[in-house]
Each structure stands twice: as structure tokens, then as C-alpha cells.
Amino acid sequence: MQAKVNRLFPLLALFGAMTAYWLPAWFSGLKFLIVPLLVIIMLSMGLTLSLADFSRALTRKKAVLTGLVLQFSIMPLSALGISLLLGLDRELTIGMVLVGSVAGGTASNVVCYLAKGDVALSISMTALSTLAGVLLTPLLIHLLLDEMIAIPFTGMLMSLVKIVLLPVGVGVFIHHSFRPLVGRVAPALPLVSVLAIVMAIMIIVALNASQFDSVGPIILLAVFLHNGMGLALGYACCRLLGFEHSVCKTISIEVGLQNSGLATALCIKFFSPMAAIPSAIFSIWHNLSGAMLAGFWANKAQRQAVPSSGN
Secondary structure, three states: OHHHHHHHHHHHHHHHHHHHHHOHHHOHHHHHHHHHHHHHHHHHHHHOOOHHHHHHHHHHHHHHHHHHHHHHHHHHHHHHHHHHHHOOOHHHHHHHHHHHHOOEOOHHHHHHHHOOOOHHHHHHHHHHHHHHHHHHHHHHHHHHHOOOOOOOHHHHHHHHHHHHHHHHHHHHHHHHHOHHHHHHHHHHHHHHHHHHHHHHHHHHHHHOOOOHHHHHHHHHHHHHHHHHHHHHHHHHHHHHOOOOHHHHHHHHHHHHOEOHHHHHHHHHHHOOOHHHHHHHHHHHHHHHHHHHHHHHHHHHHHHHHOOOOOO
């Protein structure tokens, strides 16, 4: 079911975004739901994680550490560089850097599975980057944007604790303590997360419907470049470090697919709806690009697995 939901997500997100663009009045008043929706997503993620997922990371120290370093260096720095190169205004630059400074998205685990990557490594990296991001995200925003805006470091840190750390922690606790119950509801969790993300995208699009005509093309290009650089540099750096192809694929996906829902919530809470536009677009695009890349790698792996005939 998870793979099916992941394939449907880009279509649902596109349909939802178009609906909100044409009927913004239906959704713009639901701004207050963005943070609760993200809490639901984080809780759902926690319910899929076990203590073993975290302990497993200790056996893959080099790969996990490499992935975390690339995650929190390539994405925020490339976001700032692309924003400056394309001459994005203050609000959009804030949004680009923020979506580049959050942890990897939960969709990366499914995309990794479809791409025939190392799923255990992907889950470990998502879990650890989510926890590390509680401190690193506000720190990166402070370091990269301090001259542009006054960064509410303490407020952002506390929000990340409430929005990310607590829901994920509660989810992991429930998973550990009530495993049979979690096993029964687990098949529905991907759908719950997808519906929550789509709803958040619709609210963001509705809040910015009047702005899309002026910023649409340039921000689309910025998001495409940002996601592409994460995927490409994530893979290339791992190859240069001598990791096997499966690990390179996994880290590439983990670096390139961001927790754009979290970035959206932080933009709305601390900055402006305009700043949330990059993360809303990223939510749609990184699932499309991830699905296409997964298909390419999966097909390539299948071809290589088939023994040649004719000898």
C-alpha cells in the first residue's frame, strides 16, 4: 500500500494545488491547521520507527555520518547560492534556505525502496536527521540568513521540539510499547501522511494564489535546480568517497528529498506565506523527481540482474 500511495501522491498534490489556486477562498482560512497537520505527519513517522532503527545506525557509522553531513551542507548552501544567482527576493530566499535546512523527508524511505536502495540505511538516516534537525535547522538559518532577517533562534528551536521531537518520540514509544496495535494501523499511516501533506500544500497555495503569477516561473526553476543539485551531488560525493552503488543511491535520495512540510510550517509560523511558496512547490516536485529517479534505478538494476543470453 505504501508504494501505491507514494505513486499517487504527486497526482494528489498537483490536483490539490490546482484546486486551491482556482478556489483560494475555500482554503485560505485554514492557515491554523498547518502545524497540527505537521504534528500528525511526524507522529505517523514515529509510529513507523522502532528503537532498532536508531541502533541500526550505529552499525553504519560512516554512511550515516556522511549522509548527515551532506544533508545539512549541500541543501542549505545550494539553496542560498541558487537564490542569489536567480536574484530571488527576501521572502523567497528565506523559504529556499529554510527548505534546504530541514531534515530529509519521509518520502525518501519509499523512494529508496522503489529504487532498490538500502532501505534500512534510509530509515536510520531519516530518523537521525529529523532529530539532528531540531538543533541544526535553526542554527543553519541563523548562520546563513542572520544579515537578512532577525532569526528567532530560541522560538524556532522550541517549535521544532514541539512539532518534531515530541510527536516522533511519542510515535516511537507507542511503536515499542504497543507493537500489535501499531501493526494493525500501520497500513493506513502512509495515506494519513499523504493526505495531511496535500492539505498543507492546498492551504499554502491558497494563501499565495495572488502571488503565483509573478513568482511562478522563477521559483519553479529554483526548486528544480535545488532538488537536482541535492540528488546529483549526494550521489557524486558518495561515489568519490568509495561507497557502493546501493549506498550512493540511498544517500542521494535522502539528501535530495526534504521535509518540506516542516519547512512550510516554520515559514508560516515565523516568516510569511510568501516564504512558504518554495516548500509547497518542493513538496510536489521532489516526489515527482524521486519517483522518476527510482524508476530509472530500479529498471537499471533489473536489467543488470537478468543474465545475458545468446552465448
